Amino acid sequence: MSVLLKYQLKALFESGDLMTQDSLVDLIDSTYNPVLVAGTGVTLNTVTTPSGTTVTINAQGGIPFGGLTTIGSSGPATLSGAGILNIPIYSGGGNYTNTTPMPQSFPGTGAFANIVAGTTFTDQTFTEMMNAMLYPTLDPSLSNPSSTFTLTQQGLQETGATLGTLNFGATLNRGSINPQYTSASPFRSGLPNAYDYTGTGLPSTVPSTSTSNAQTISNYLVLLGPQSWTGSVDYDAGVQPKDSGGGDFGSPLPAGTTSTITRTITGVYRVFATTATAGTLSPQSLQSMTSTIQVSMVAEVPSGPKQAISIPAAWSTITGLKQFSPFTNQFEVVPNGLAAFTVTNENRNSPDGTSVAYKLYTHNGNTIGARQLQFTT
Secondary structure (H helix, E strand, O other), X not given: OOOOOHHHHHHHHHOOOOOOHHHHHHHHHHHHOOOOOOEOOEEEEEEEEOOEEEEEEEEOOOOOOOOOOOOOEOOOOEEOOOOEEEEEEOOOOOOOOOOOOOOOOOOOOHHHOOOOOOOOOOOOOHHHHHHHHHOOOOOOEEEOOEEEEEEOOOEEEEOOOEEEEEEEEEEEEOOEEEOOOOXXXXXXOOOEEEEEEEOOOOOOEEEOOOOEEEEEEEEEEOXXXXXXXXXXXXXXXXXXXXXXXXXXXXXXXXXXXXXXXXXXXXXXXXXXXXXXXXXXEEEOOOOOOOOOEEEEEXXXXXXXXXXXXXXXXXXXXXXXXXXXXXXXXXXXXXXXXXXXXXXXXXXXXXXXXXXXXXXXXXXXXXXXXXXEEEEEO
């Protein structure tokens, strides 16, 4: 049985209709029914959706009131040309949908505090509040561009030797915007525009938009002492970094140049010593010409060749002698040790045929066995 509106029940009783069981039930239902009752010529309809409830007031023959103010609704009331007033009522509930995975646990702490203390809210929708709690704005991490500059033949090289090829390589790491979010590029800088070099045999500038560049020098003659080359990369400006909400984060990186990197080879002369055969001065491994010289001398034989070492005159001054002791397991100073060696001048040719001055130290004492010596500077 349909529920009669209260004004309809009143009209029945005023016309003399008797109270019946049915009419009493109608009265009770009308009194406690949650559906709003408008009055004569006015009907109320409700539509409930996940975003709230809309109440439609339909007045036949015109609006029976001069105005209506809505408070706490989820949107403005609208009036149609047919005299229908639509009032969206905020329900305070409904379903929340967001297909983006949560970036972190709620509520989070420290850097992950989704909503910080002191924040106030005005007319926030349910969706806005849920996004504020579960999807805070996150900032990307920015790393600046950097470059590499390599030389495969670094370190000590024999003076006067010819190196068939010196191989240089340079690269640009454009840095990063991580996560990229909505930035136009995941890179902090733009593309390279030029590679800058210094040093014998290299071009000063190589225009290029590639992130790598290789250069070679053929038949390079090693000189005495350090020989250096440098490399750096010029790059274009980067894009505007964005945060997780699509807003600007920081500023675009301006065009610039990476830090200069230096690569060096050092030309040295070899030391020669009787470390393989008595009477034969064998070439030793290359070492810095300011360092102590360590050699393992072969044993002398009676009336045979003496232990000897030939040191470039350009070497730092030799000031003393040490000998390895198996008892202390270390090198011990030999008092007046250099006096046991006679020093004479000689010349030796470098690999390119250049005559180089040397000092020859020849043992002048009694026959002695194999030993490890250090000629200190």
